[in-house]
Amino acid sequence: MPWDFDSDRPIYLQLIEKIELMIFSGKYPPGAKLPSVRDIAKEAAVNPNTMQRALAKLEEDGLIITHRTSGRFITEDEKMIKKAKTRLAQEQTTEFFANMQKLGFDKTEVIAMVNQMLEKECKE
Template identity: 40%
Template structure:
């Protein structure tokens, strides 16, 4: 599973972002055990130190935890996952809002254009 990383931000942060999406979407289920750092590093085609740094960041954000003899697990705190999902949605909406304003849309037009496009996507 090859990932394409860009130069805009550090690779470990890009891995954090990818894993957050996997947690939010349920691809990595709450409470599930992760594969070893070495195996994940092979999947992402990165150095194990880079993967360890990404996983440590996810632990710092309480999205993962380690058990000394058992390995590393996705948080089983559903509230944390729901909060992350809402926060990521808020960030994406803010970026969309900013872009649409730059394109010349008025604040009052945004709801209409978004609803119209959502209907077309169905």
């Protein structure tokens, strides 16, 4: 997954989102050891302090656990991961509906469009 960043949002927030996606997609499975702060910051081409801030927030949220002598790991608590994944999905769905409403569609129309797209995708 490339580390592309938008210039209109804080980098550390985008780092949090990207790492969450890596956890949710299985790139970093439950219990996996994360690379060191320096290594992951180098990979993302960001300042290690910025990466440290993002990882601290993920630890505060319970997705990452730090073991003093052995580094950072993804939580093995799959309920915690599912809860965070569901929260993100709900946020994106809310944003999607808000954007569609700005375009002048009501929820019934949006749901009909989504259903049509899913049917089309299933046929392909």
